[in-house]
Amino acid sequence: MSKNSLGREIPDIWRGRVLRPYRDPFSVQPEGPRVARPIRRVNPGDNKLLGSLREAIEASGLRDGMTIGAHHHLRNGDQVLNSVVKEIAAMGIRDIGIASSSIHPVHEVLIPFIRDGVITRIESGVNGRISRMVSTGQLDVPIVTRTHGGRGRAMMCGDIKVDVAFVGAPTCDEYGNICASKGPSACGVVGYSHSDADYADCVIAVTDNLVPYPAFPISIPQTKVDYVVQVDSLGDPSKIVSTTTRVTTDPIGLQIAKYAATVIDLSGLLKTGFSFQTGAGGASLATAANVRDLMRKRGIVGSFGAGGITGYFVDMLEEGLLEALFDVQSFDLKAVASVGRNPAHIEMSADMYANPFNAGCVVNRLDCVVLGAREIDTNFNVNVNTESDGTLNGNTGGHADTAAGAKLAIVVAPSIRARLPIVRDEVTTISTPGETIDAIVTERGVALNSKYQALAPDLRRRGIPVKSIVELRDEIYGITGAPRPIEFTDNIVGLVEYRDGTITDVIRQVKG
């Protein structure tokens, strides 16, 4: 057990894995070559289209102890992972790890398979019942939460060895060209699966929309897909993509967005070539709306928007306020429609998005990112992984990646949620190190981290309350009181892995 640089106790070894404690955002250097897929040969006339999931699993050579890859592009509508695991279980295969980009509530049907020892490892952040049960000791399966870039890095470096990757393919031809922007289950892009296609030993495309060769635009090409399986449905389209994502109408959210946009305005970054990312949350989009208005007013043409792409960013592209969009996952129907139509709306892999160990990822080029938070501490550390009751529920996603990459990383959050203080002495879990966060924006004011301290006078002149993070905490504690500490057992149920493979925090079982 040793403390990492964030003050968290990290065991030397956990469930057989040697852990490296987090040190700082940028100094860990990679070693050795990338993982390399085995070389196979496919001759003219060879058939890649198999009759069922079972046939494909048999052909893949999946066996006890192996790890499967999956993605969360179908979000809470996904039935692919559920079907795959059911089939694996029916075949009597056990001790399987799941390496997904995220697990959603829809996957709670996997719980019996975890209980039965079919699934014994989850290499993914988890939303929903599975993680709450793991956190409370009702279910035993180790969970490793990674950033989106960190998943790409882990697959590249061999920290996760995916034996068989299953890619839900909204459109596919019999030779394995996967197109994500068309079909009844269209999800726009499959950015999280590109690393599976690059590094998994075997790649299986699962599609409910088999089209004549060639399917295009091509998200993942035939050269990386070993087998194709047709199924009735990839899932519930109404839960795969949001109809729309909306700017908040909540007055607190609007206040926060106004403050955040002013920070961006004064940062000096908002000029020709500005690059920008926000999440799909209402306050983030409201910030984007304010920034868009400033860009319009001043005739600023930005460079790119990145990350999960919303219709809001499509509008900015089509209005000429941005030159390009880099899309790792399409958040709504407008984004899905755009990626198949706009040449400037570019599908990117999670590797290109955020892997710190390639020749340069997109987050490195971000001027500004606007992020959410569940909790923030007085060192600017942010928690997006655990709930206020200490239970794990959430993926790190691109949070820590973009915070590290962007010149200006702003966290927007209400100061109080459900009577609990959001800014506090300590966050339950450190998802994103405070040294990569530049400003905390709440409706009670803005706290600036060291790099942007000089903005304080200008912000105040614009009528924005600037406070130290400690003042902000004190003011909030004055209303809510200090939060009651959560009681944990010594049992570590999961890890929060930083993008470079070091550990920022562990998840302990909640006492209860």
Add this chain to the structure above:
Amino acid sequence: MSKNSLGREIPDIWRGRVLRPYRDPFSVQPEGPRVARPIRRVNPGDNKLLGSLREAIEASGLRDGMTIGAHHHLRNGDQVLNSVVKEIAAMGIRDIGIASSSIHPVHEVLIPFIRDGVITRIESGVNGRISRMVSTGQLDVPIVTRTHGGRGRAMMCGDIKVDVAFVGAPTCDEYGNICASKGPSACGVVGYSHSDADYADCVIAVTDNLVPYPAFPISIPQTKVDYVVQVDSLGDPSKIVSTTTRVTTDPIGLQIAKYAATVIDLSGLLKTGFSFQTGAGGASLATAANVRDLMRKRGIVGSFGAGGITGYFVDMLEEGLLEALFDVQSFDLKAVASVGRNPAHIEMSADMYANPFNAGCVVNRLDCVVLGAREIDTNFNVNVNTESDGTLNGNTGGHADTAAGAKLAIVVAPSIRARLPIVRDEVTTISTPGETIDAIVTERGVALNSKYQALAPDLRRRGIPVKSIVELRDEIYGITGAPRPIEFTDNIVGLVEYRDGTITDVIRQVKG
């Protein structure tokens, strides 16, 4: 020394390399994993744009004995490879191998650097003076001619280890996103460089059109490009891309095209979903013209055209006769303009085009390819590498790849060129094994290989003279006489490597 299955004597070892003799088109199985690039880290703010070629070469760590990668997308207008080698020589680096997709006459300025020991290996087919000098013993540098798919395979398998790849980038941003379809030196696509980007230890983009981030559409992404260098010019645009490629007006060529189109018509392949490739030669395009007319007349919509793409195929795409184009190199200005505009005009890597050792290449999906030939023998073996005087002059390109992949591989050629018989007892060099060639079409008639013998009666009914390959040879010899055998020394100056890495033939020094 042992005979391969084509009857050619192949040494066991040549210049330190153990040779595997060619056996058959499809049975060689790959072993082991792919080559893996080393993992590096690029942090926010790190600079990838270097001030000069020399700085980039220094940064790459290139040193004596290493191999550089290059491509021939700039064809006979290329100045990138010449500039790179000059700089390498000026830096005092020696014993460098060149692994290009082709060497052109424009590269003859490299001859002094070969003489001086700066360049000691050419892992590429060669057109022009270098190969003629090597063939006649005036220049000593081993030449390994590969197919386009074979180059991708060789890089994937580590048979060619490229230490530093130089990619001429018609448009590029400072972070290394390469766009081939825009800029003063636009060449449409850079399909041959994708394998360099995947497998070289270091990748340098050389551009004469540095644009604000991000450059797109992206041919090769920033994640695979280590350094970017700006130069005044990539070369001579008038020699980079043909203004137009044209259907032949020569009566012999038109006769051949008519015969070839009839073979295609009768093959049973010309129906919905038809896939098709021809070279840019006049008789090949005239064949395409006839096929297009048949498709129009019958309302046939084909699946795809592939290979090097000409404006002719762009017309077929835009007319709705083909659903898609897979483009590994754009042959003319119309193709260059199309690839940046038509979503159905898809850039493909040489790996996707033709590598036999991935999960399925595009040539495997070809119904019909129409190919040229310098010589054809009575076993249907084809020579595209050597001239009739025995000198090496030419790349195999996609010839052997598409012949192996396509259901119907047709070779079109005049029966006599410069008073020499094109069909003969033995070809000077076996570039493409006869067992992958289905029909030889000359103006004197058509010779069918075993798979399509059954077409003979129908062809005759259409008035096409069908002859055995021996009859065709005899008829031609009756006019030209048997060709005088070329005298060679025992000195092997080059190899003709098949797409699977085995050797179909060696190139011997011409006596004289």
